[in-house]
Amino acid sequence: MKIPRLLDGRLKFRHLALVDALSRQGSVVSAAAELHVTQPAATRSLQELEDILGVPLYERGPRGVTPTVFGEAFTGHARAVLAQLAQAGRHVVELADADRGTVIVGTHLAGSNVLLPRAIAEIKRERPCLTVVVKEASPEALLLELEAGRVDFVVGRLTAPAAERTVRRKLYDESVELVVRAGHTLAGRDGVELADLADYPWILPGAETALRREIEEFFARHAMQLPMNRVETTSFLTVRQLLLETDVIAALPGLITRDDARIVRLGVPLDPIGHSVGLTLWAGRALGPSAEALIESLEATAAGMASQNP
Numbered sequence: 593m594k595i596p597r598l599l600d601g602r603l604k605f606r607h608l609a610l611v612d613a614l615s616r617q618g619s620v621v622s623a624a625a626e627l628h629v630t631q632p633a634a635t636r637s638l639q640e641l642e643d644i645l646g647v648p649l650y651e652r653g654p655r656g657v658t659p660t661v662f663g664e665a666f667t668g669h670a671r672a673v674l675a676q677l678a679q680a681g682r683h684v685v686e687l688a689d690a691d692r693g694t695v696i697v698g699t700h701l702a703g704s705n706v707l708l709p710r711a712i713a714e715i716k717r718e719r720p721c722l723t724v725v726v727k728e729a730s731p732e733a734l735l736l737e738l739e740a741g742r743v744d745f746v747v748g749r750l751t752a753p754a755a756e757r758t759v760r761r762k763l764y765d766e767s768v769e770l771v772v773r774a775g776h777t778l779a780g781r782d783g784v785e786l787a788d789l790a791d792y793p794w795i796l797p798g799a800e801t802a803l804r805r806e807i808e809e810f811f812a813r814h815a816m817q818l819p820m821n822r823v824e825t826t827s828f829l830t831v832r833q834l835l836l837e838t839d840v841i842a843a844l845p846g847l848i849t850r851d852d853a854r855i856v857r858l859g860v861p862l863d864p865i866g867h868s869v870g871l872t873l874w875a876g877r878a879l880g881p882s883a884e885a886l887i888e889s890l891e892a893t894a895a896g897m898a899s900q901n902p
Contacts, residue, residue: 608670619656675741683880693882694723698734698743715889744883746872751802762870763894767846769857794819795842
């Protein structure tokens with residue numbers, strides 16, 4: 593098989609954007625809608641790209657498209673090119689106006705509610721014209737955003753093992769605690785056991801999260817089933833409001849409860865459930881000045897928080 597000539601002018605950036613969208617959306621219709629083109633135009637672009645490469649990139653089925661081994665490989669390269677171009681454009685703008693710029697940070701529950709707001713507040717005092725864009729999603733979704741360059745880095749819980757082609761920087765360790773509202777019947781009670789919590793409503797993390805799997809293992813070690821009366825969510829706004837207005841029990845990072853006197857921890861330890869909070873970056877990708885500045889603020893903020901959470 594001859595090596596495709598990808599620099600002869602036939603390969604366009606719309607081809608790269610298309611394979612990125614197709615691999616995420618799983619259908620030509622959805623990818624076309626995301627790219628604001630018609631379905632026939634997206635189909636033609638895919639056919640052009642497969643002709644250029646000389647291999648099928650997707651298997652067509654009644655429910656959409658699935659990347660072939662060639663499609664998976666090429667999508668990774670396409671996302672790397674798109675990410676570098678996006679970063680290059682923003683880097684030039686920041687060099688032209690050092691006081692401005694944009695940093696896009698991805699986050700999930702363990703990093704979004706204490707560490708990140710404090711770090712943003714600190715950097716905005718120094719650089720008020722810096723735009724900080726925060727994207728909240730599951731860790732798995734954020735890794736795709738990171739790979740494609742749609743976020744500069746991710747801040748939140750560091751789950752093991754690290755994804756391929758990523759670099760992680762630990763900022764601090766944090767415990768996970770069972771919490772309720774301050775007026776809850778269990779608040780302040782001594783000698784509370786896990787079995788005493790079975791009849792209360794619970795909030796659990798989504799099934800796709802590492803914390804959910806750890807909680808399931810915790811219940812299994814105590815020979816108990818997960819509560820039947822439960823809400824499953826990773827939205828902290830939803831968790832907080834339900835905690836304040838109902839008798840739910842939730843598992844949350846410890847620092848969150850220390851910032852709100854309306855939420856108190858129960859004396860039921862979740863050991864060994866805990867986690868490291870830190871940064872996830874894409875290996876080998878240079879960051880712009882704005883992203884580096886926010887990372888410095890996060891590191892300084894985390895150092896102060898670590899002293900509060902020995």
